[in-house]
Amino acid sequence: xxxxxxxxxxxxxxxxxxxxxxxxxxxxxLLAISALxxxxxxxxxxxxxxxxxxxxxxxxxxxxxxLVSMGMTLVIAVRGLDIxxxxxxxxxxxxxxxxxxxxxxxxxxxxxxxxPMSVAIxxxxxxxxxxxxxNGLLVVKTGMQPIVATLILMVAGRGIAQLITDxxxxxxxxxxxxxxxxxxxxxxxxxxxxxxxxxxxVHFALTRTALGLFIRSIGINPVAARVAGVRAPLITVALYxxxxxxxxxxxxxxxxxxxxxxxNNAGLFMELDxxxxxxxxxxxxxxxxxxxxGTLIGALILQTLTSMIxxxxxxxxxxxxxxxxxxxxxxxLQSPEFRALLRRVAFRREAENA
Amino acid sequence: MAAEAECVLSARGIxxxxxxxxxxxxxxxxxxxxEIHALMGQNGAGKSTLIKVxxxxxxxxxxxxxxxxxxxxxxxxxxAQQLGISTVYQEVNLxxxxxxxxxxxxxxxxxRPWWRGGxxxxxxxxxxxxxxxxxxxxxxEVTRLLSSYPVAIQQMIAIARATSVAARVLILDEPxxxxxADEVRQLFAVLDRLRRQGMAILFVTHFLEQVYAIxxxxxxxxxxxxxxxxxxxxxSREALIAAMIGGAxxxxxxxxxxxxxxxxxxxxxVLQAQGIARKGQLQATDFAVEAGEVVGIAGLLGSGRTxxxxxxxxxxxxxxxxxxxAGQRAALHSPADAIACGLALCPEERKTEGLIADLSxxxxxxxxxxxxxxxxxxxxxxxxxxIAERFVAALGIKSASLETPVGQLSGGNQQKxxxxxxxxxxxRVLILDEPxxGIDIAAKQEIMxxxxxxARAGMALVFISAEIEEVVRLADRIVVMRDRRKVGELPGGCxxxxxxxxxxxx
Numbered sequence: 001x002x003x004x005x006x007x008x009x010x011x012x013x014x015x016x017x018x019x020x021x022x023x024x025x026x027x028x029x030l031l032a033i034s035a036l037x038x039x040x041x042x043x044x045x046x047x048x049x050x051x052x053x054x055x056x057x058x059x060x061x062x063x064x065x066x067l068v069s070m071g072m073t074l075v076i077a078v079r080g081l082d083i084x085x086x087x088x089x090x091x092x093x094x095x096x097x098x099x100x101x102x103x104x105x106x107x108x109x110x111x112x113x114x115x116p117m118s119v120a121i122x123x124x125x126x127x128x129x130x131x132x133x134x135n136g137l138l139v140v141k142t143g144m145q146p147i148v149a150t151l152i153l154m155v156a157g158r159g160i161a162q163l164i165t166d167x168x169x170x171x172x173x174x175x176x177x178x179x180x181x182x183x184x185x186x187x188x189x190x191x192x193x194x195x196x197x198x199x200x201x202v203h204f205a206l207t208r209t210a211l212g213l214f215i216r217s218i219g220i221n222p223v224a225a226r227v228a229g230v231r232a233p234l235i236t237v238a239l240y241x242x243x244x245x246x247x248x249x250x251x252x253x254x255x256x257x258x259x260x261x262x263x264n265n266a267g268l269f270m271e272l273d274x275x276x277x278x279x280x281x282x283x284x285x286x287x288x289x290x291x292x293x294g295t296l297i298g299a300l301i302l303q304t305l306t307s308m309i310x311x312x313x314x315x316x317x318x319x320x321x322x323x324x325x326x327x328x329x330x331x332x333l334q335s336p337e338f339r340a341l342l343r344r345v346a347f348r349r350e351a352e353n354a
Numbered sequence: 355m356a357a358e359a360e361c362v363l364s365a366r367g368i369x370x371x372x373x374x375x376x377x378x379x380x381x382x383x384x385x386x387x388x389e390i391h392a393l394m395g396q397n398g399a400g401k402s403t404l405i406k407v408x409x410x411x412x413x414x415x416x417x418x419x420x421x422x423x424x425x426x427x428x429x430x431x432x433x434a435q436q437l438g439i440s441t442v443y444q445e446v447n448l449x450x451x452x453x454x455x456x457x458x459x460x461x462x463x464x465x466r467p468w469w470r471g472g473x474x475x476x477x478x479x480x481x482x483x484x485x486x487x488x489x490x491x492x493x494x495e496v497t498r499l500l501s502s503y504p505v506a507i508q509q510m511i512a513i514a515r516a517t518s519v520a521a522r523v524l525i526l527d528e529p530x531x532x533x534x535a536d537e538v539r540q541l542f543a544v545l546d547r548l549r550r551q552g553m554a555i556l557f558v559t560h561f562l563e564q565v566y567a568i569x570x571x572x573x574x575x576x577x578x579x580x581x582x583x584x585x586x587x588x589x590s591r592e593a594l595i596a597a598m599i600g601g602a603x604x605x606x607x608x609x610x611x612x613x614x615x616x617x618x619x620x621x622x623x624v625l626q627a628q629g630i631a632r633k634g635q636l637q638a639t640d641f642a643v644e645a646g647e648v649v650g651i652a653g654l655l656g657s658g659r660t661x662x663x664x665x666x667x668x669x670x671x672x673x674x675x676x677x678x679x680a681g682q683r684a685a686l687h688s689p690a691d692a693i694a695c696g697l698a699l700c701p702e703e704r705k706t707e708g709l710i711a712d713l714s715x716x717x718x719x720x721x722x723x724x725x726x727x728x729x730x731x732x733x734x735x736x737x738x739x740x741i742a743e744r745f746v747a748a749l750g751i752k753s754a755s756l757e758t759p760v761g762q763l764s765g766g767n768q769q770k771x772x773x774x775x776x777x778x779x780x781x782r783v784l785i786l787d788e789p790x791x792g793i794d795i796a797a798k799q800e801i802m803x804x805x806x807x808x809a810r811a812g813m814a815l816v817f818i819s820a821e822i823e824e825v826v827r828l829a830d831r832i833v834v835m836r837d838r839r840k841v842g843e844l845p846g847g848c849x850x851x852x853x854x855x856x857x858x859x860x
Contacts, residue, residue, distance in 0.1 A: 209729040213717060220712045227669065227707050228775065229693040229725035288712060 019282045019289075022334045023297040026280070030304045038311060050184035054307070062303035063191035064089070064250035066296055067198055068270055069277035071243030073295040074202070076278055078218045078236050079287035080139060080146040085247040085274055087157025088131045089267030092251030094161040096124035097170040097261035100177055113174045120177075125248040131157070132244025136237030154271065161263030169262045172255065181257030191253045198246065202292060215239070219287035277302055280330060301330065359386035362554040363408070363439070363523045368417035370403055375754060377403040378414070381580045383573055385523055385554040390545060392565045392586070393558045395575035396598055396794035398752060398764040401558050404575065405527055409441050410434040422522065440516035441525040448512055450501035455483035457500050458515045486514045490544050506537030510544055517548065524548065525556045528792060530564055534654055534820065542568050560794055562591055576600055599796050622681060624814045625697065625783045627666060630675030635661040637839035638675060643783060643814045648805060650829025651818045652853050658838035659818045660702050663787045666816070667699040668692040680782070693726050696782035700772050700789050704765070708772045711761030715753050716742040718760045718771050723778045745774035750800060766797030773801065777808075784808065785816040790824060802828055822853050
C-alpha cells in the first residue's frame with residue numbers, strides 16, 4: 001500500500017518536473033473554471049460544415065498571438081527580444097489593405113481588389129520580413145541591445161503604418177480576403193489552421209534540421225557557439241526575420257477578421273502579450289532552453305483568461321486590472337521558488353500539527 | 355613543529371551521493387589553526403564536492419562537521435560564511451564594474467547612523483577596504499574599478515573580502531590556475547601572512563610545486579574516498595602521485611623521442627601565417643606548422659600566445675598579413691571560415707569560449723561537425739550517438755551518460771569533450787590553447803599522449819601552454835614569444851633553460 005503511494009508520488013514528481021507540466025495544469029484549470037461558470041463552454045456543435053462553440057472561439061482569437069509568440073520564442077531563445085511585433089503587425093495589415101483597396105461602388109460592396117489577393121498577401125509578408133531584417137541587422141551588426149534596437153521600429157512602425165494608409169483607417173470590402181480571419185478549413189477556423197501549420201513547420205525545422213541545436217547553443221553560450229563554427233549572426237538575423245513574418249501573418253488575420261486596417265490600434269500591446277505567453281510557457285527570458293509547445297499553451301492561457309473576463313461581465317474599465325491580477329497568480333504558481341515556499345509553509349504546518 | 359595545532363574544522367565520515375555516482379564516501383578532513391592544508395586528488399576525486407559540502411552548497415547524506423568543537427550544518431554559502439567559513443573560487447566571482455572597495459563590502463555595506471542621514475557610509479567603506487588590503491600588504495587604490503586590475507590582484511581582493519568577515523577557515527579552490535609565477539609568489543605571501551595570523555586555510559590546486567612550496571599538510575582523495583592525511587615534509591612527490599592515482603605513473607612519452615627519422619623530410623606547411631598583426635594584441639609575426647608536427651608556443655602570460663591562436667583561427671581579424679592554408683591564401687572572417695579550411699581551436703577559456711554547459715556530452719561533441727555541415731543534413735540521433743560513443747571510448751571520457759549536461763563533468767573530462775568535438779571534424783590543423791590547464795596529472799598525461807598520437811597520424815598540431823616544461827617535452831619545434839611578438843624558434847627537446855634564456859635575452 002505504502003509502496004504504491006510512493007510510486008504514485010514519484011510518478012507525479014517526474015511529471016511535475018517536466019517543462020510543460022505547470023503551463024498545462026494552468027490551462028486545464030482555467031478551462032475547468034470556465035466550464036464551471038458557463039456549462040456550455042466546452043460544448044462543440046457542427047454548424048454549416050464547421051465546428052462551433054466557445055472553445056473554437058478561443059482558438060480562433062488566440063491564433064494571431066500564437067503565431068507572434070512562436071516567433072518571439074525563437075528570438076528570445078537566442079538571447080534576443082522583439083518588441084516591435086505589434087507595430088509590424090499594423091504595417092502588414094496596412095500594406096495588405098492598401099493593395100486590396102477599400103473601394104465602395106455606388107453604395108454596394110463590390111468584390112474587386114486593386115491587385116490580386118496573392119500579391120497583397122505576398123506584399124504584406126514581404127514588407128513585414130523587411131522589418132525583421134532591419135531589426136536583426138541592428139542587433140547583429142551594431143551590437144545594440146535587442147530591446148533598444150526593436151524599440152526603434154516599435155515607435156516608428158505605427159507611424160509607418162499610418163503613412164501607408166494615408167492616416168486613414170481603411171475599411172475592406174473584398175470578401176475573399178475575409179476568409180483568412182473568418183473562414184473555416186476542414187471544420188476548423190482558417191486562422192487557427194495557419195497557426196498550426198506554422199507550428200508544424202517550426203517543429204519540423206527544429207527537430208529535422210540542426211536549427212534546434214544551433215539555437216540552444218547560441219542561447220546558452222553565444223561565444224562558445226561562435227568558436228565551434230555556428231554561424232550565429234546569420235541564424236540570429238534569420239530568426240528576427242521569422243519573428244516579423246509571424247507578425248505579418250497575424251496582421252493579415254487581424255485585418256481580415258475586423259475587415260479593416262487601423263494603424264494605431266491593430267496589434268496594440270501584442271509584444272507584451274507575446275512575451276507573456278513565452279514566459280507562461282516556461283521559456284526563460286535569458287535564452288537557451290525554450291519550449292515551443294509551452295509558448296502555444298501560454299498563448300491559449302492568455303486568450304482563455306481574456307475570454308473568461310469578457311464572459312464574466314467585468315466592466316471594461318477594469319478588465320486589464322483583472323487580467324494582470326490573474327496573470328500574476330498564474331506566474332506565481334509557475335515559479336519554482338514560490339512553490340518551494342508554499343511547500344515549506346505546508347510542511348511546517350504538518351510538523352506543528354504532529 | 356612543537357605541539358599539535360588546534361583543530362579548527364573537522365569533518366568526519368562525510369558521504370554524498372548524486373544520482374548514479376557516489377561522489378564522497380566516508381571522507382574526513384581536519385583543518386588546524388595556522389596551517390595551510392592542501393587538498394589533492396585527480397579530477398572526479400571529490401575535491402569540489404567536499405568543498406561544496408563544507409560551504410553549504412550540498413548537504414552531506416551522512417557524516418559530521420565540527421567547527422571549533424561545535425557541530426555545524428551549513429545550509430548555504432552565506433550561512434557557511436556567517437559561521438566563519440569563507441571561500442574563494444577558481445573563477446573570481448566579483449563584479450568587474452564596481453570599485454575594489456565596493457566589491458569587498460558588497461551586500462554588507464556599513465550604514466551611517468540615522469542622525470547622520472542614514473544610507474551607506476562610503477567613507478567607512480573606503481577606509482575599511484584600505485585597512486584590510488594594507489593588512490595583507492596589497493598596495494592598490496580601492497576607489498578604482500575592479501576590472502582595472504589583473505586577475506591575480508582580483509584574486510587577492512576576493513581573499514580580502516573573504517577574510518573581512520571574521521573568518522576562521524579560508525577555502526581556496528584552485529586560486530592559482532590563471533596566475534603566472536610572479537603572481538603566485540605574491541599570493542603565497544598573502545597566504546603566509548594569514549597563516550601566521552592563525553587562520554586555517556584549505557588550498558586546492560593541481561600544481562605539485564605549489565603544494566610543496568606552501569602547504570603544511572596534505573589530504574588526498576581518490577574516487578570519492580579518503581586516501582590519507584600526510585605532513586607535506588614527510589611525503590615525497592612520488593608518494594603523493596601514487597596516492598592520488600593509486601599506482602605508479604608512467605613517464606611521459608616525448609614527441610621528439612618517438613619521431614621517426616624518415617619524417618625529417620620537410621614538407622610544405624599546412625598552415626602558414628605571414629606577418630599577421632593586430633593592433634594592441636600582436637606585432638607582425640610569421641608562423642608555420644607542417645603536417646605531422648607539434649609546434650609548441652612558449653611564453654609568459656601576456657606574451658601574445660593566445661592572441662596568435664585567435665588570429666590564426668579567425669576569431670579576431672588581423673589588421674595586416676596573410677594566412678595561407680595548404681598553399682592557398684585564406685580569408686578568415688569567422689571561426690566558421692577557419693573550420694571550413696580544416697582548422698580547429700580548443701580555446702583557452704574552456705567554460706566561456708568552449709563548452710555549451712547545458713547541452714549534453716553528445717551535443718557538445720557533434721556541434722562543430724554539424725556547424726560545418728550547416729542546418730541540413732542533420733546528423734541522425736543514431737549517428738550522433740555513434741560519434742559521441744567512439745570519442746568517449748577513445749579518450750576515456752568519464753560521464754554518467756551521453757545525455758549528461760557537459761557542465762556536470764569534471765574539468766579534465768570537459769577538456770576531453772572539447773578535444774573530441776574538434777577531432778570529430780577531422781581537422782588538418784588543431785590548435786590547443788592551454789589544453790592541460792586546471793586538470794589533473796593523469797588526464798594531462800592522457801591528453802598529451804593523444805596529441806603526440808594525432809601528430810604521428812599526420813595532423814598538424816599547435817600546442818600552447820604556460821607550463822614551459824610541458825611545451826619542451828611535447829613539441830617538435832618551439833616558437834618563443836614575448837611582449838606580443840615572436841622572439842625566436844628552438845628545436846624540440848632543447849630544455850627549459852634554453853626557452854627561459856631566449857625569453858630573458860630578448
